[in-house]
Structures are given as structure tokens and as C-alpha cells.
Amino acid sequence: MTHTTLAGPAARTSAELIRADEAALAHNYHPLPVVVSRAEGAWVEDVEGRRYLDMLAGYSALNFGHRHPALIDAARRQLDEVTLTSRAFHNDRLAGFAESLSALVGLEMVLPMNTGAEAVESAVKVARKWAYEVKGVAPGRATVIVAAGNFHGRTTTIVSFSDDETARGGFGPFTPGFRIVPYDDLAALEVAIDETTAAVLIEPIQGEAGVLIPSDGYLAGVRELTRRTGVLFIADEIQSGLGRTGTTLAVQHENVLPDMLLLGKALGGGIVPVSAVVADRDVLGVLRPGEHGSTFGGNPLAAAVGSAVVALLETGEFQRRAVELGAVLDSGLAALVGRGVTGYRQRGLWAGVDVDPAVGTGRQISERLAREGVLVKDTHGSTIRLAPPLTITEEELTTALGALAGVLG
Numbered sequence: 001m002t003h004t005t006l007a008g009p010a011a012r013t014s015a016e017l018i019r020a021d022e023a024a025l026a027h028n029y030h031p032l033p034v035v036v037s038r039a040e041g042a043w044v045e046d047v048e049g050r051r052y053l054d055m056l057a058g059y060s061a062l063n064f065g066h067r068h069p070a071l072i073d074a075a076r077r078q079l080d081e082v083t084l085t086s087r088a089f090h091n092d093r094l095a096g097f098a099e100s101l102s103a104l105v106g107l108e109m110v111l112p113m114n115t116g117a118e119a120v121e122s123a124v125k126v127a128r129k130w131a132y133e134v135k136g137v138a139p140g141r142a143t144v145i146v147a148a149g150n151f152h153g154r155t156t157t158i159v160s161f162s163d164d165e166t167a168r169g170g171f172g173p174f175t176p177g178f179r180i181v182p183y184d185d186l187a188a189l190e191v192a193i194d195e196t197t198a199a200v201l202i203e204p205i206q207g208e209a210g211v212l213i214p215s216d217g218y219l220a221g222v223r224e225l226t227r228r229t230g231v232l233f234i235a236d237e238i239q240s241g242l243g244r245t246g247t248t249l250a251v252q253h254e255n256v257l258p259d260m261l262l263l264g265k266a267l268g269g270g271i272v273p274v275s276a277v278v279a280d281r282d283v284l285g286v287l288r289p290g291e292h293g294s295t296f297g298g299n300p301l302a303a304a305v306g307s308a309v310v311a312l313l314e315t316g317e318f319q320r321r322a323v324e325l326g327a328v329l330d331s332g333l334a335a336l337v338g339r340g341v342t343g344y345r346q347r348g349l350w351a352g353v354d355v356d357p358a359v360g361t362g363r364q365i366s367e368r369l370a371r372e373g374v375l376v377k378d379t380h381g382s383t384i385r386l387a388p389p390l391t392i393t394e395e396e397l398t399t400a401l402g403a404l405a406g407v408l409g
């Protein structure tokens, strides 16, 4: 990384900045004690100039690495033209973004939003409206079926259908109209579907739950069941999508096309928040002017970056890298089983690694790794999540795996 330092005499140290964060910010996160001030590719640098390999990549928001040149270039060029119009007017970037994204995933229309949670909220609204207007569900009765262990975001409605007490506790009353069934259980799903069911909303791989990969045939089974019963299949690919698992979408491992696809995170290239609901006209067409919206959704800067992201994915290079380097990740993790790792789940460049509690908690392992210059994040006590940028080199990945072996040994 070449750069001129911005640090003047008043620059604060990592320790000072962490203390300042604790005093000035709501405590809704518990970050690792690393204060990043610069980044490039798979590397970040802290205020003291220490370098770390970023093996989390913003929970997949940085699939193309930090500051990918094509994405930075698209953003820079757009900054010199127009950044925000609101949807009160058209802008010259949005149509191209929607057309290319639709073509990439094979669905007809795009509803642009900003954060992942907004895409999920939007999909729930669209599914309910579709249920009343198209399916004929009695007014006020529509239900959406979700999976146990889900993570779809943090808004009031979304935590209403979470089964994680940390996410829900103290935030009621909750939005009604959701049913939770066990993940990866087609029989339970079939029993739960009735005449009120608007949609089934699932993550094709549950990231937050520890990178839980359902059994082969589950996603195809959900597709068949929802089609047979006249229910929408909503796939939340906000974390699993856009190259992470070795295909553009995780559902493509089973050749499945959902009715509604939710994208976010990497869609904004790690530069701006960009999310989208993508669906065919017979579904998204239920929305009419005034019924849904967002001031920033579909802004020209987001559309320019989003278009550049789609262009990167159209090359197939990142999906290919996820497959090839995924094999390296898989064999590296396999070698650690019995040596501090009790098990792991991996698809593409994404893994949930269960650490032997005798060696340490996920948090302790993450802290030890940070001291060795590798950044990961724990989830659910003894699991750590690995989701490096898809641009990482084999050498960098091997370095990270070596560091993991070192802190477990």
C-alpha cells in the first residue's frame, strides 16, 4: 500500500480511538480491538501502520476486495456527474443497472433499496401485497414462513421472526404474520404451508448461524414445493450471493431460480450501501406509485457502482476464484480437524469453523488471530466465520490458514 499519511500531531492512537468509540457510540457492537485507517485488496492497515489480512470482508460486502480499481473508478467518475436525484426524477444510470442486474440473475425487474434489511422488508411487503391481489388471501391474513436460526437483519419486523433472543429480547411488540419452521426440513415446511401462505423466505446458506449448508436437494425441494402450492420462494442471498460460493448465486448450486431474490452487501462494492429485490413482473408489478420507496434507493452513485459490480460478475472470474481457492480453503481446514477444530462447513470462499472449546472461544481465537495479523469474526460462541475477499491470492489464503493453525496449536 503506498500512501501519504494524514496523521498530524493530533492523530489518536488505536487505544485512544477505541476508548473514544466506547464513550461516543452506542454499544450495539463488540468490535475486535483493531482500528482500521486504510485498506487495499485483501489487506487493511491500522492507525499504527500494522497490516492485517481481512478474512471477513465486511461479511461479504467486500467480495471484490477493498477499493477494487474498477469500482473506485466507477464511483469517482460518477461523483463528478450526479450523486443523488431521489426517485422524484429519473437518473441516467438506474435503467442500465437494473437491466444488467436482471440479466445477470435471470429475473425481470429490480426494486432498488440500500441496506439488506430494507430489501428483506421490501420483499415481505411485496409478498403480502401479492398474496392479497394475486393469490386471493383474505385481507390481513397473509403469512410468511421463515427458517429457525435465520438472520435477515435488525428492523422491528425482521426481529419479529428471528428466534435469537439477543436480537429480539426487549424489542417487542412484534409484527405478526410469520411462522418459523426448522431449517433444512422439507416435511416441516410442507406442513406449515396453508391457504394464508404468501411466501417462504430462506437463506440458501445460513451465514450468521455458522455457515449452515442445507442438505443436497433442499433448495430444489423448496422450489418444487412452493411452485406446487402457489407460494412465492424468496431467497435471501444478501450474504451468500454475488460469487461468494463459487456461483453467482448460492441457489444455482441446485439450478434453482427463486421468485424473489434479495441482494445487498457486495452489490455496493464495499463503497455504498446498495440492495435490491429482483423478481419477475407478475410479482414486483404489484407495487404502484406511493406504496413503497426510499430517498436514496436507486441513486446514481449506487447505480454506477452496482453496474460496475455486475460487470465484474459477468466475467465469471470471481466465481471461478471462489471455486479454486475454496478447494484450498477446504483442504486447509480439513487438516485442522482434530487439531483445535472440531468441524467445519465450507462452500466456495466461505466457511464456518467450529473451534474446540478447550482451545478457546470463537472470540478468543479471533483476538489471537488479530494479534497475528489476520481478521475473522466469531459467531455463536465457538464458531468462527471465514469469508475472505474473492480477490485474495492463494499465498495470502495459505498465510491466513497457517496463522489459524498457529493460534489453535
Ligand SMILES: Cc1ncc(COP(=O)(O)O)c(C=O)c1O
Residues within 6 Å of the ligand: 059, 115, 116, 117, 118, 120, 151, 152, 153, 154, 203, 207, 208, 236, 237, 238, 239, 240, 264, 265
Ligand atoms: C442473509 C442476510 N440478510 C440480511 C442482512 C441484513 O443486511 P444489512 O446489515 O445490510 O441490513 C444480512 C446481514 O448480515 C444477512 O447476512
